[in-house]
């Protein structure tokens with residue numbers, strides 16, 4: 001089928017399924033209209049798809065070949081340049097359309113700015129939002145725009161979605177107070193470990209939306225993300241948390257956001273592509 005707002009550039013190299021029948025449905029969001037520091041997130045989806053060419057489809061960890069899983073790639077959202085709200089409306093509309101034709105599909109977003117996670121949450125209506133991020137993203141408005149990437153967790157919390165945040169090492173005093181007053185738990189990157197993750201996530205209601213803003217990783221793994229911060233998590237720390245979630249919670253949707261770069265083969269996209277394959281491998285092995 002054709003979606004109203006999507007188009008295709010690169011695709012994954014292995015045989016892909018139709019979105020009507022797929023278990024995993026990949027959607028790119030090449031938006032960087034409110035990026036405040038390093039540009040290039042508009043190339044994120046293309047860079048991630050290209051980086052997958054470097055990876056084996058067989059995942060050692062799970063004895064799963066993701067080329068044998070029903071995966072669809074419905075292309076990229078046609079963005080409204082500079083307008084995060086209108087672009088997120090298209091993300092929401094596209095995922096609503098997808099859920100109508102395939103209610104069992106697990107959407108996977110590749111971004112693109114974190115602002116766009118709001119559209120996915122609006123469409124998929126999870127009970128909880130679990131996020132790996134260097135930043136709290138709890139500002140009420142940033143650079144005069146309430147739909148800026150730095151406000152996305154605030155907007156999602158306002159929908160009544162329970163939140164828990166991991167790998168945090170940047171925010172304003174106002175954001176810390178807001179988290180405290182609104183009972184939003186977060187774990188500093190310095191204090192992060194698997195037990196802290198499980199303790200906070202176990203009681204969360206299902207289904208859960210999992211968002212990975214790749215700036216959660218140490219910046220050596222994601223040098224081209226939009227707002228890089230030193231002192232982040234390692235690759236396997238995030239993979240282990242992801243494995244626990246797919247085994248123990250119903251997942252409404254998953255995203256890998258804030259991938260940027262201007263060059264094929266960028267380290268940032270290689271990190272993101274490996275995470276994508278591990279997510280599908282872990283989920284596909286169940």
Ligand SMILES: N=C(N)NCCCCNCCCN
Nearest residue numbers: 036135136137149150151227
């Ligand atoms: N969620 C985010 N990515 N937030 C980062 C916002 C940019 C903070 N700039 C700080 C500039 C201080 N002079």
Ligand SMILES: [Mn+2]
Nearest residue numbers: 134135213215
């Ligand atoms: Mn961030």
Ligand SMILES: [Mn+2]
Nearest residue numbers: 114133137213
């Ligand atoms: Mn973020």
